[in-house]
Amino acid sequence: MSNILHISEGANLGLHAMLYLALHETEGPIDTTTIGAALGVSQTHLAKVLQRLAKADLVSSKRGPKGG
Numbered sequence: 001m002s003n004i005l006h007i008s009e010g011a012n013l014g015l016h017a018m019l020y021l022a023l024h025e026t027e028g029p030i031d032t033t034t035i036g037a038a039l040g041v042s043q044t045h046l047a048k049v050l051q052r053l054a055k056a057d058l059v060s061s062k063r064g065p066k067g068g
Contacts, residue, residue: 010045010049013039013045014049014050014053016054017039018053032050053062
């Protein structure tokens with residue numbers, strides 16, 4: 001039995017990003033550049049995924065240069 005669970009690339013990225021945030025929560029706000037580099041993904045795509053997670057209240061965000 002090969003792939004039992006099929007999820008989209010965005011859902012996969014969202015899960016990995018939330019795991020990264022959970023593992024680094026004591027470091028304060030983390031920007032998309034840092035997460036994107038750690039996960040090896042596009043910062044633009046990651047930002048769109050994180051926006052959707054923020055609207056669903058699964059992550060919190062701040063705007064601006066010191067945001068995260």
